[in-house]
Amino acid sequence: MSQHRPGSTSGPAGAVPALPDLPEATVARLPEYLRALHHCAETGYETVSSEGLAAAAGVNSAKLRKDLSHLGSYGTRGVGYDVALLIDQIEYVLGLTQRRAVALVGVGNLGHALAGYDGFASRGFHVVALFDADPATIGERIHGLQVRHIDELPAVAAETAIAIGVIATPAAAAQAVADQLVAAGVTSILNFAPCVLSVPPNVDVRKVDLAIELQILSFHEHRKSTLTALPGGRAAGTSGQEAVGS
């Protein structure tokens, strides 16, 4: 399957192809396309139009075509994209042709939820280790995995290549945990703690702050309420721009 996956089975250094240097926003949309494509495949579609795929992924179709052109995928006029081929291409670029091992640090409420999150397993990830620092939690079994003390991280990392470390600790503990993950050789971190982590430049950090998402929605709620409270509320939608000043 395909000129777009050169050498994906070749082993030794030097034979491995370089990946396209994609814009970060494109990288962030590829998983959405992938999810929509899997849905197409499950419902029996072999091809999909850029409009159909764009709608399913919640983006506009011009942006989708541009994103996929970065991967060398242009579809076929009048036919669209080959679903199976495009799934392969995106999974290759995202590095999902191999299952990635995830280590989760911090098994409070959120950590529990993450440890048992079905979406990880079905989408290319495998939680291989759980860590905490609370003696009351060490030894507990969650979804078949025993919680270990964070000090065992180096030993575990030496045995199992950990691709991604997930931090679900309180903010105060997060930097120390990040340092431990980095020291153990982990170069990708997903941080749920509400704080900014300092890491070396070769380490990628993604951050999910649930309260921040709510605060962004709060802005929109607040804005909508001030617009509807303006005299002649109906015009509010169009008068939004004028209302800026101050």
Add this chain to the structure above:
Amino acid sequence: MSQHRPGSTSGPAGAVPALPDLPEATVARLPEYLRALHHCAETGYETVSSEGLAAAAGVNSAKLRKDLSHLGSYGTRGVGYDVALLIDQIEYVLGLTQRRAVALVGVGNLGHALAGYDGFASRGFHVVALFDADPATIGERIHGLQVRHIDELPAVAAETAIAIGVIATPAAAAQAVADQLVAAGVTSILNFAPCVLSVPPNVDVRKVDLAIELQILSFHEHRKSTLTALPGGRAAGTSGQEAVGS
């Protein structure tokens, strides 16, 4: 407190000030500044330089100054920003001067974690109702709240103004839940289900897909591994572009 919060205590329609029409990226960074400012306040600082605040929020200081200028805040040369005043301004813009009521639908693992998430209460939100459709879950108490059947949503929404609906159901149920939230008058939705929701244009949706965050990290892991595997790995960063073609 300030020319920048005109009329925040005035009641009737028409007297309510309009909010600045901020760039979405600025709105997304304001919660980060707010978190950093609260940390400044807690540690006793009354003023903070743009560089100091930018570092604490993890952005560059030019961007921070531009963002805050949208709010009419320029700081004072040689002194910086007044911490308490800036907290007030950002909280006003984000609509956090009032506590916002959150209704959570879907109390599986993730829903449990969200229902008990400390970060919500401390940052302006109050979970007021929990809903599910599973008879086995209805009636269960989680953090003091009883889980109700989703069909009770209209009655609850009629009693309590729900500012934000959080969907933590499986993907297959999410659209129906979104429809029910919209029908009950909810105009802001935070969606944790891995799917795209269709909502009317006056409804704002933010989406958190945990697997997507991991897939984005996976791309970077994959990319780093191909770079280090290339002969004379250093040049790989610049050769990335060549590999695209096809």
